[in-house]
Amino acid sequence: MIDIITPRRRVLSPWTPLLGVAAILLAVGVFGVTQSVKQREAKVDQINRQILAEQQTMRVLDAEWAYLTRPQRLQDLMAMKANDGVMPPAAVMVARVDPAPEAKAEEPAKVAVAAPVVTPPVPAVAKAPEVVKPTVVAKVESAPVKTAPLKVAVAAPAKKVAPAKVAVAAPVVKTPAKLTTAPKIASNDYVWSPKHNDHRPQVPVMAQTVSYPKYASVKRAGVAHPIVE
Amino acid sequence: MTLFRTLNETATQIVGARGSAVETARGRLIVMAIVFALVFGGVGLRVTWLCLFQEGAEPRFESFHAGNEGSAVLAVGRGDILDRNGVLLATTLETLSLYADPKLILDAPVVARDLKKVFPDINEADLAAKLTSKSRFIWVQRGVSPQKAAAVNALGHPGLDFRSESRRFYPQENLVSHIVGYTGVDGDGFAGVERSFNAALKQSSKPLKLTIDVRFQHALRRAMLDAVTKFNAKGAAGAIVDVQSGDILAAVSLPDFNPQDINAATDDQKFNRFSLGVYEMGSTFKTFSTAALLDRVDPSLGQRFDASKPIKTGRFTITDYHAQNRVMTVPEIFMYSSNIGTARMGEKVGTPVLKSFLFSLGFDKPVPLAISEKAAPLVPNPWRDVSTLTTSYGHGMSVTPLHLIRAFSAIVNGGVLPALHIAYGEHDETRPRIVSEATSERMRHLLRLVVTHGTGSKANIPGAMIGGKTGTTEKNIGGRYVKNKLISSFVATFPADHPRYAILVSVDEPVGNKESYGYATAGWVAAPPVGAVAQAIVTLENMPQADTKDDEAIEAEMIQYIQLDAKHAKGKAQAVPSDR
Numbered sequence: 001m002i003d004i005i006t007p008r009r010r011v012l013s014p015w016t017p018l019l020g021v022a023a024i025l026l027a028v029g030v031f032g033v034t035q036s037v038k039q040r041e042a043k044v045d046q047i048n049r050q051i052l053a054e055q056q057t058m059r060v061l062d063a064e065w066a067y068l069t070r071p072q073r074l075q076d077l078m079a080m081k082a083n084d085g086v087m088p089p090a091a092v093m094v095a096r097v098d099p100a101p102e103a104k105a106e107e108p109a110k111v112a113v114a115a116p117v118v119t120p121p122v123p124a125v126a127k128a129p130e131v132v133k134p135t136v137v138a139k140v141e142s143a144p145v146k147t148a149p150l151k152v153a154v155a156a157p158a159k160k161v162a163p164a165k166v167a168v169a170a171p172v173v174k175t176p177a178k179l180t181t182a183p184k185i186a187s188n189d190y191v192w193s194p195k196h197n198d199h200r201p202q203v204p205v206m207a208q209t210v211s212y213p214k215y216a217s218v219k220r221a222g223v224a225h226p227i228v229e
Numbered sequence: 230m231t232l233f234r235t236l237n238e239t240a241t242q243i244v245g246a247r248g249s250a251v252e253t254a255r256g257r258l259i260v261m262a263i264v265f266a267l268v269f270g271g272v273g274l275r276v277t278w279l280c281l282f283q284e285g286a287e288p289r290f291e292s293f294h295a296g297n298e299g300s301a302v303l304a305v306g307r308g309d310i311l312d313r314n315g316v317l318l319a320t321t322l323e324t325l326s327l328y329a330d331p332k333l334i335l336d337a338p339v340v341a342r343d344l345k346k347v348f349p350d351i352n353e354a355d356l357a358a359k360l361t362s363k364s365r366f367i368w369v370q371r372g373v374s375p376q377k378a379a380a381v382n383a384l385g386h387p388g389l390d391f392r393s394e395s396r397r398f399y400p401q402e403n404l405v406s407h408i409v410g411y412t413g414v415d416g417d418g419f420a421g422v423e424r425s426f427n428a429a430l431k432q433s434s435k436p437l438k439l440t441i442d443v444r445f446q447h448a449l450r451r452a453m454l455d456a457v458t459k460f461n462a463k464g465a466a467g468a469i470v471d472v473q474s475g476d477i478l479a480a481v482s483l484p485d486f487n488p489q490d491i492n493a494a495t496d497d498q499k500f501n502r503f504s505l506g507v508y509e510m511g512s513t514f515k516t517f518s519t520a521a522l523l524d525r526v527d528p529s530l531g532q533r534f535d536a537s538k539p540i541k542t543g544r545f546t547i548t549d550y551h552a553q554n555r556v557m558t559v560p561e562i563f564m565y566s567s568n569i570g571t572a573r574m575g576e577k578v579g580t581p582v583l584k585s586f587l588f589s590l591g592f593d594k595p596v597p598l599a600i601s602e603k604a605a606p607l608v609p610n611p612w613r614d615v616s617t618l619t620t621s622y623g624h625g626m627s628v629t630p631l632h633l634i635r636a637f638s639a640i641v642n643g644g645v646l647p648a649l650h651i652a653y654g655e656h657d658e659t660r661p662r663i664v665s666e667a668t669s670e671r672m673r674h675l676l677r678l679v680v681t682h683g684t685g686s687k688a689n690i691p692g693a694m695i696g697g698k699t700g701t702t703e704k705n706i707g708g709r710y711v712k713n714k715l716i717s718s719f720v721a722t723f724p725a726d727h728p729r730y731a732i733l734v735s736v737d738e739p740v741g742n743k744e745s746y747g748y749a750t751a752g753w754v755a756a757p758p759v760g761a762v763a764q765a766i767v768t769l770e771n772m773p774q775a776d777t778k779d780d781e782a783i784e785a786e787m788i789q790y791i792q793l794d795a796k797h798a799k800g801k802a803q804a805v806p807s808d809r
Contacts, residue, residue: 071447
């Protein structure tokens with residue numbers, strides 16, 4: 001006994017092929033994006049590798065810089081230059097501003113400078129490679145007082161060695177005319193406390209006397225010798 | 230479309246016995262289809278997953294640590310060591326090491342000859358022999374510079390290759406050798422900070438900043454080297470300490486060594502005299518016994534002690550090197566550095582008070598400091614009454630130079646004992662008070678007097694207002710004092726009105742010369758280098774001149790306690806030629 005059953009009709013939805021095409025397109029798109037991401041990643045890797053190489057070079061140059069600016073070498077170089085007739089810069093100690101007499105308040109108050117002491121100075125270069133310009137820091141704490149222009153003598157830098165200027169003038173503080181006393185800087189203005197751990201004292205009047213020799217301004221990039229030599 | 234429809238139309242359903250067989254087959258087919266679908270689906274998913282996330286792929290970049298936002302950060306290995314201003318003291322660099330595979334070497338003598346041209350130091354015959362050996366690996370040269378590596382590559386010989394190795398470099402050479410220390414072949418620290426901070430330096434590539442300032446360090450080392458050369462001394466120890474914070478700004482032990490070339494260093498060079506050497510510090514100790522008297526017993530400077538004749542206790546006889554043979558005030562005893570007078574002062578203080586005072590200054594245990602090379606002081610045991618007399622002028626108790634400068638800082642800085650720091654940025658929570666502010670000020674005035682009128686005059690720098698104390702001891706070798714083997718020390722602070730720095734220079738076995746009229750005592754040997762260091766610091770820090778009025782006031786105050794003979798009159802501060 002055979003029952004023949006009417007076959008079921010199956011009709012393919014018109015969306016099916018469209019979906020198939022969309023899937024293929026999407027696949028191609030994803031593949032393309034993946035490839036471009038891969039390329040970009042390769043580029044990032046290449047740049048990273050370059051950064052590492054640069055960092056390694058910088059480390060070598062840093063070490064070399066420290067080696068070439070070690071105080072002993074700078075001192076030896078200084079001695080060598082001094083033999084060519086160049087005087088080593090004199091060590092100068094900056095004095096306090098004494099209260100100027102009232103009558104002379106209009107005149108420029110001179111800052112007395114202690115006599116140069118002949119002991120060989122320490123080359124102060126190891127700290128920072130850049131050339132420090134001579135500056136004058138004038139600190140007036142009390143209410144407006146009349147300050148005459150200050151003439152600050154700076155250590156005469158060696159002729160051939162130092163690029164610093166010889167003398168600089170302090171900024172002039174303009175004040176009302178009725179006050180006639182010159183600034184009185186008490187001795188205990190110079191107070192140092194453990195809070196200032198960076199060893200910079202609060203100095204009432206201070207002239208930057210450090211003059212850097214020429215070789216200190218050599219650009220890092222210009223150094224070519226490897227440290228291991 | 231029509232194709233699908235046709236297929237569908239032909240599909241029939243069969244029922245009955247045959248029908249059940251067809252059903253079975255269909256069931257099996259469905260199971261198979263499911264299994265295949267699962268397997269292929271799994272494979273497909275996995276492929277997609279791998280494509281999308283690159284899981285298990287080769288690392289894109291080996292020696293790269295993801296820093297902020299994925300940028301490259303160099304793995305530097307052992308961390309750098311810097312001074313307080315960021316100057317490099319120790320660093321690790323990748324270096325190339327040349328090796329050879331003898332099996333690949335074509336013509337060993339030629340290769341050896343060419344390599345000799347690049348590295349003039351190597352033994353050509355030896356290398357040629359090695360290159361013909363049966364080994365597959367021989368080192369030719371370690372630590373090759375990039376230039377020489379390029380030269381080797383330019384030779385074009387097969388079988389030569391490079392390996393990258395980390396190596397520790399010390400650009401400052403000998404300058405900070407005892408503080409920084411050195412590392413062994415495997416990169417472990419063996420001395421100094423390299424040893425005490427070994428774990429931290431290994432774990433993190435962050436640099437370690439020290440309190441040292443290379444400029445101060447150089448100034449100190451230069452001055453000490455001068456003294457050692459001039460007086461033909463065996464060695465020297467010295468330090469500069471910030472008296473307020475306890476930061477060690479410089480510490481030098483001579484002879485020193487180059488940490489780059491540690492194999493060439495002798496044991497004497499490696500010995501750290503400032504923290505490992507214990508010495509009887511002599512008259513510099515009078516600072517402490519005088520402070521004990523003024524702070525704990527009687528603050529008056531005018532009190533008098535009989536120093537007219539030597540003290541005899543048991544087998545000891547205490548004499549003065551520069552005898553005044555009279556009754557003296559405290560400033561006089563301090564200025565002339567009278568042993569008899571100071572012993573009398575110690576007697577007045579008494580054993581328990583002096584002992585506990587010295588112990589409170591840290592003379593009973595090693596100096597707390599973050600380096601491993603530390604020695605414990607030698608304290609008289611048992612402490613008899615005669616120990617009180619001798620210790621008051623610095624005999625019978627041996628301490629390290631760091632002990633001395635730390636205790637000295639406490640006496641001059643206003644009276645609180647700082648901990649000594651070597652790592653930058655450490656601060657003391659609490660600091661024990663040792664003496665009162667008033668005593669500290671009095672002591673500074675006494676120390677200033679020693680420099681203006683007493684034994685330390687050669688350390689005087691105009692405007693720097695240095696105050697200090699000399700000390701000369703005979704070395705105690707095998708329980709007996711050797712007359713011509715001295716240790717000459719000078720410990721000083723400046724500016725004496727608002728002290729910032731303490732400087733110590735201690736010279737081991739100086740020999741007197743013509744310039745010093747044969748004297749090898751502290752006033753001649755150790756005071757000038759301290760003056761030179763103070764001069765350098767004044768220049769480096771742009772320190773203003775000390776107030777002359779302060780200085781004159783101190784002098785005027787002190788002078789009233791002093792019987793000056795013509796030689797030591799005011800204005801002629803030419804001191805006694807030598808000192809104990």
